[in-house]
Amino acid sequence: MEPRLEVAEVFRQYEQEFLARWGDTLSSHQRKAFRDICACRTAALGARLQQCDHCSHQDVVFQSCRNRACPKCQSGAREKWLATTAQELLPAPYSHVTFTLPHQLCGLALQNPRLVYGMLFQAASQTLLTLAADPRRMGAQIGFLAVLHTWDQQMRPHPHLHCLVPAGGIAPDHSRWIRTRHPRFFLPGKVLGKMFRSKFLVLLSRAYRRNKLRLCGALTAFKKPIEFDRLFRQLKRLDWVVDAKAPFGNPEHVLKYLARYTHRVAISNGRLLNMNDGHVTFRWRDSANGNQQKLLTLDAIEFIRRFLLHILPPGFVKIRHFGFLAHPHRRSALLLCRKLLRAPASPNPLTDVRQKPVEHRCPRCGIGTLCFLGWIPAGAVIDLPVALPVFVDSS
DSSP states (O other): OOOOOOHHHHHHHTHHHHHHHHGGGOOHHHHHHHHHHHHTTSGGGOEEEEEETTTOOEEEEEOOOOOTTOGGGSHHHHHHHHHHHGGGOOSSOEEEEEEEOOGGGHHHHHHSHHHHHHHHHHHHHHHHHHHHHSTTTTOOBOEEEEEEEEEOTTSOEEEEEEEEEESEEEOTTSSOEEEOSOTTOSSOHHHHHHHHHHHHHHHHHHHHHTTOOOOOGGGGGGGSHHHHHHHHHHHHHSOOOEEEOOOBOOHHHHHHHHTTTTTOOSSOGGGEEEEETTEEEEEEEEGGGTTEEEEEEEEHHHHHHHHHTTOOOTTOOOEEEEETTSSTTHHHHHHHHHHHTTOOSSOOOOGGGSOOOOOOBOTTTSSSBEEEEEEEOTTOOOOSSOOSOOBOOOO
16 A cells, blocks of 8 residues: 655655745744654654564654644644543533634735734634623523634635534523523524624724734735725625534534544645645545535645645644633633533543553564663664664663
8 A cells, every 4th residue: 555645745845846936935933834844753853762672673763843733743632632621521512603704804814813813713702702691692601612723625714713612601690501592503693793793893993003914915005094994894794604503412522523623734644645746636625515525636836835824823822712611710610510510520531532552562573562772863864773872761
């Protein structure tokens, strides 16, 4: 069976050509992500040397880059995060609510990612918290998490938030758990969309008045107030898309569902099919046509460019908690929720999110155990069997 194509392989093969064409346009964090992905699990980062205690077979495990944009380095972080989150899930149905920015704002988001994506979190969270607290809707304090995605299936800019919200909340006097009034939906999507649009445009207008927006290239015209006002009026006339799905699932179901959205990057290695004559072909899902699986072939340089568009600024948190889940006393809030829901104080451990034990069995003899010998320094030429010295772990 042929080895599976990986994003890192595309990056490494077309590194020089890409940098010659687009290198001057990259930000420092995009350039770092590019370098890290190219070096991930290669001799450039060093390696761990292991040897079988039965047949003396030697095995080298290359170091990971651990960059959050790297497709190969997310599974471990995801499993660890899900194991922790499993303890915070409530025994109640959950609703999946998606907030999407209009495509007219994509260019602005690419030039001002920290500011615009931050406003997206702020507007969406204020919308959910305000409407849920309205006595005419639910009249409850809710808690939820939101995950930022900035791409569509073809890696084009498409900023949106995936919010996972319990279908209910805590009464203002903390005396009971209030469920949604309509079992078939969380809150009306059109109502959510109107308030989301209003709150985001207030934040956008404030940022413009305070000269916080970077407007370069194709956006230079918006430096003129008359042009920005024209864009503002256009955005105000649009119907902003907020998709609120019907509440679903028990905690185990919710966790498996959540795993599809957290710790994702613009494209996973599993979607790549082949790379030929400077072009990359991958699968994508066409949501406009019944989620049909289709193929798309891009020039390799364009493939890399699209991938790097979705590298977030350093330190930007893309998974955030709101409501009682963001409260400094989150633990006590969760205990109150479980009490009101008449559920055990601690959820049952979910066995499917436990960390799998590391397999140390020798791949050659199948009998012995691979034992750690030492570290091979970064950039060293590796030729097995490795003759010591290596950097032995003194601990």
